[in-house]
Amino acid sequence: MTGNEGMPSSASMAGGASMPGNEGMTGNEGMTGNGSLQRTYEIKELADGVYRLEGHQGECLMYLVVGTEKACLIDTGMGVCDLRQTIRSITDKPFFAINTHCHIDHCLGNNQFEEVYVTKESLPDLESSLKEQRGMPPRADEVEDKQVFETDYGFAEDGDTFYLGGRTLSVVFTPGHTPGDICIIDDKSRIAFVGDLVTAGSHMCHMLAYVRDMAFTTVSIETWDRSLRKMQGMQDGFDWMLSGHDEDLLGHDVLQRTIDLERSILDGTAKPYHPQLPEMYGGLVCWEVDDGEMSIIYHEETIFDRES
């Protein structure tokens, strides 16, 4: 794999495609009746050796892929509960984590891991997310007995592979939701873990730099289009996609529909309207296109690449 170059020990955030506007977060999410945090996540086996860890409010869905030698957790949520204990209830193999991107709902559990891989392009978001914890639920490092590590970060790059024993995870660099997104393809289950690059619902990803005073990074729809097409060009290698916010397996058709919708923005044929956004987007004038099931909220300054 890639070397473990030094990384910032901590990091302004960016919300997920369906990241809620923080409204309704009381700081008690994940609390049990007696006031202590729930220790584990709900687990569902989706395919042989592929488990979904269901996050609490505001957290992404996390996926554990288990091989005969190692296990890998794809995204770490917000660290609301004890990820290590959850993983240990599934497998006794050594484990590490990868972030599909470093929005706050995907990476705040990193400090429960000794070894985490991110892309270099995600570092600004990681730095921001680790600093940005206002209004968030209690984190697992506030739970007694939970282990918190000085995480050793490594860099994941396009084409990197992680052999887990009997299965290999391949990294595909796919900037679009953020500048540092990756998708991860598991050759055994033939599932692509796509983070927030593709979802079946609302895409809200090209305007985040404007949200409050948070130091988000943003990407053009043009760049996102290239990454979606890149994934489409590789779709012989996967049958399904799992996103950070959809409970269902997504088929290739979702990729095509996403491309169709964003193409309509790029070629000016979209019929956009002003969406009602949560208060956290106050003052932001943006647009939404909607095909009835899938929607894209975007800011007109982020349609095209800056240099074009």
Ligand SMILES: [Zn+2]
């Ligand atoms: Zn995100």
